[in-house]
Amino acid sequence: MIRLGIIGTGRIAKRFVYDAWQGLDVEIVGVYNPHMESAEKFCAENHVKAAYSDWNLFIHAIEAVYVASPLGTHAEYAKKALEAGIHVLCEKPMVVSGAQAEELFALADEQQCVLMEGIKTAYSPGYKKLRELLEEKPIGEIRDVEACFTKLVKPGLREWTHLEDCGSMTELGSYGCFAVLSILGEDYVESHHVSLRNENGVDIFTKVFFSYHSYATGLVKSGIGVKSEGELLISGTKGYILVKAPWWMPKCIEVHFEDANKTQKYTCEYVGNGLQYELEHFVKRIKGTQMASGVTKEQSIKIAYIMEEFLRQEKDYRIVRK
Template sequence: MKRVITYGTFDLFHEGHRRLLERARNLGEYLIVGVTTEGYDDSRGKLNVRESLIKRIEHVKESGLADEIIIEEYEGQKINDIQKHSIDIFAIGSDWKGKFDYLNEYCTVVYLERTKGISSSQIRAASNGVIRMGVVGYGRIANRFVPEARFVSGVNIEGVFGPSVSKMENFIKHHQLSFADKDFNSFLHKVDAIYIASPHLSHYEYTMKALEQQKHVLCEKPMVLRRHEAEKLFSVAKQNGCLLLEGIKTAYAPGFNRMIALAKSGAIGDIKSIEATFTKLAEENSRELKRDSAGGSISELASYPLLAVVKLLGEKYIEFDQFSYIDSITGIDLFNKINIRYKDAIATVKVALGVKSEGDLVISGTKGYVYVPAPWWKTEYFETRFENPTNNRKYYQAFAGEGLRYELSEFVSLVQRDLLSTYKLSESDSIWIADVIEKLREGKCRKLI
């Protein structure tokens, strides 16, 4: 008798889950299904799981497809399960292709192709509101986003929109999506929400059209580059009862939020200074260095340190000055040092695409300081340091994958709860960031060096 095993969270059990179990069962005569625990899901960065372990086991049992159900509790358990249960075939969805090749030492590994032809309405109706999501764009960030979405329960990435048919076809083939559409209105009709990862200057138009069609929008940073555009988009979102969320992943990361809360708690006294640096060396001829694509270190990177500034010191600054290194040929800002002065504090922000520096964050207070090493925008470790080093403390918090799952998880959770805002990145936060970026890009305080 050929024995087959497969694993999954099986949250909000839907037709896609059923089809996967059916195909796994057809590979042999006896099917064992492993259902992940909440603890294991947390450890591997699976977010927004809505149903309890007992409920998810019940769904698998009710399908009538499992001969035996086991619980997956820890990393590495699959090897032990395969040997313990004398498994012949390990089956898993093809979106994990290559991830479990190491199990070929113990049994045959089969990657099951994504089932085509399952309608979005089937999935949505069967799963208590799984969000059908489409992706605008097929570049570097979009290619990171789709795999990250596997770790967020309650959402299904359906298809992609963009101007290039060939690039879209490659994208849906690589990520096993259901459709590609070159017509934006047609694209919108097939989804409940969209994720925008297209070039900066297209964000406003795509976001506005989606909101007018009452679609929820998660838009990558910078959402827009002008204050009035941000204000208009949020206004339309409210009028249409839609969620509009800016995708600054750091804002939703658990480590960053823990660090901000500690810094503002008074543990280091009154905050008097923030020094936040984010630099990278952009590749020659990349979009980041093109003027007609709104490239430059401010538009590409400033959202992150400005997020830290507004969260720690608020919106009411007095003035700022700006020192920049501008490429004489392209006119692109390759380095910026910005001092933002508040009544009782000052924030220094450094961003660069052509100058490399230590990417750390230092929050100085009257009692001590918080130190977050590079890359601080992926906060998973930070320290509080004091005059007496015996009072120093170290803090650890996991940062899973690329971090895009955190912004998507927050987005999905808000939609599911019919909420249109979050304290992690509020409307006023996004508008403030857009306002400062606009002023910095205009260079009214810029001194060329």
């Protein structure tokens, strides 16, 4: 039984605890928050054994950790945990600096620890089925991938107001970027984005465009103030694959051809919030019974660079706007 701790007491940490019971060889032994009152409240509400505000006590009680704290703290907590020989599952985006991502993976290798980014879609049965279908090339050569993830967030919440870790791209863009990179590869030629912003200059809807020489294109749409159809569309030379909304919780996959009578449909299991899929993968990797699939090291690093470039341009925009 792997002793797992949680860093952070927000919404995603609560969903993680809810999903973690599902027959996995892991025990959540405690939660860490530098504010003890928050840690104790989380434990009481979510039936977690122990609350910690002392880092050393927390780290000595666990073998692995799920980092679910605010984005700006991910790098620090992941690094401290890895330095202590603790395996790390980190919420997306893991970091928003390519150099930091490379540093963390190098440290994980040095410490012989597992470091894994928690983009839950990558580990779900539906996405695994999609990967199997793509290997069979039913739609010929892939020429375009479009992934959309939007949700309406009430003004005043963190995603809408906190200039350091807010906005649609950092909140939701990792999912779409993963889809494009995992299907088309990491070697795109160029990317650029356009955003719609609220009164604070925070992006509430962003499109990121990718080009792959002359053979393929990608599009990622993320929104917290604009609602759109949350589908994944993969276009090829012989047909297209549609993963119906919400594609990041994939339950229905359709393969379409010019002849509509040849349409193929697949249904896939997806239980709860889906966080148990990434946790199961994480546990198996720690035990050495699972290869490093799902979100690869290369994809995590590339996503970090994408986020870094996006935030650099956003910072420049806000400076000019002032």
